[in-house]
Amino acid sequence: MAQDRHRPLRNGAARTRARLLEAAAEVFAEQGYAGASVDEIAGAAGVSVGSIYSRFGSKQELFEALMSEHLARDVARVRDGMAVGLAEGVSTPDDILHEAAGSRRRTLLDAETWVSAMRTPALRRALVEYEAAARHETSRTFAEQRGHIGVDIGMSDEEFATVVMALYQGLLRQVRLDPDVVAPDLLSRVLMALVRGLAADTGDAAPRDR
């Protein structure tokens, strides 16, 4: 009991690391990689520059650690978000979309991730890998749903997942730029229409050049 008083001060290792990554997230997000100074990050974290360089070897390594954590968190979010399912008519895809759009921090870090990935091959590979994981997760979830309903979509689950992700990311961009342009239920409306239209194209239900 008395020892608990000391607990928050102990294990400074992980604690300091977390505070540093938090500060790095804030500063890198707001200023960008090149625009951020190690001094400012140190100040925001309440530590000194030397402390940063002892823990992470360089500004670049600190940035990569942050990016890695950012992507890992996003993977977890996709996994959780997929658990609720797509085609049930639930409005949760829209909730996920608007929640993601609402966070300035995430918006800026996503943008910084993208711009860095387009310049740095190593970061690009990491992002490709992450995107593939998200695609498989989406694809797998949709395959289950499709099994329940029993519709033929006319394309592979992987390709459909690609379309869903593109639509999600595209709308995310629109919402982040100007929230008024995207109705709260647009994503789910379009997804349902899309499934219907794809099923119709297989000749399952619709007349084509009769």
Add this chain to the structure above:
Amino acid sequence: MAQDRHRPLRNGAARTRARLLEAAAEVFAEQGYAGASVDEIAGAAGVSVGSIYSRFGSKQELFEALMSEHLARDVARVRDGMAVGLAEGVSTPDDILHEAAGSRRRTLLDAETWVSAMRTPALRRALVEYEAAARHETSRTFAEQRGHIGVDIGMSDEEFATVVMALYQGLLRQVRLDPDVVAPDLLSRVLMALVRGLAADTGDAAPRDR
């Protein structure tokens, strides 16, 4: 005739400005705003730093001039691209997509535009304005096509344009990250299916639950 020999050397004003913007595009794209140095831009343009500061007042102003030109060029591209039409079954939307994805310069400048817009309110307003223009252009074109075919989509032309742009931008992102993931005709396939599905939802054309 003999004077033509001198022509290329004359009117250095616009000529130098163009070379400067070209060099700025290259360096800002590859290094980002903060990462780019005025010295390097001057070197790439074959002029000296003083020359840049006499023409543009600061690094920031040079960047804004470049962004403005970049957006204007993009507006023109949308206008031209829309001229061919959406719903005719022509594969040109896909061509436009993959051509845009193929240019590293455009990819990087788009990314830099986005990240800067998310941080700088003035740039963000400019991007919102550009996006609205593109949306109206898309909307208008689709309205014409819709008139010819005569389908009821169940949403406004503006909203449909938003979806089309989101899909386009989302797929553009996917192609730029990993070209193998997106089939060459995916965009047009999805667009056609989408129109069909939206029309079906109104109970207009397609048989739903007969």
Add this chain to the structure above:
DNA sequence: GTCTATAGGATGATAGAC
């Protein structure tokens, strides 16, 4: 208008005390 030279300041990274 474009050059060279330089001012004035910020930056990434290191050294060494504690």
Add this chain to the structure above:
DNA sequence: GTCTATCATCCTATAGAC
């Protein structure tokens, strides 16, 4: 492991010759 102090470098911007 964290601090302070400092180095060497690079950067934006300006001054002044031509």
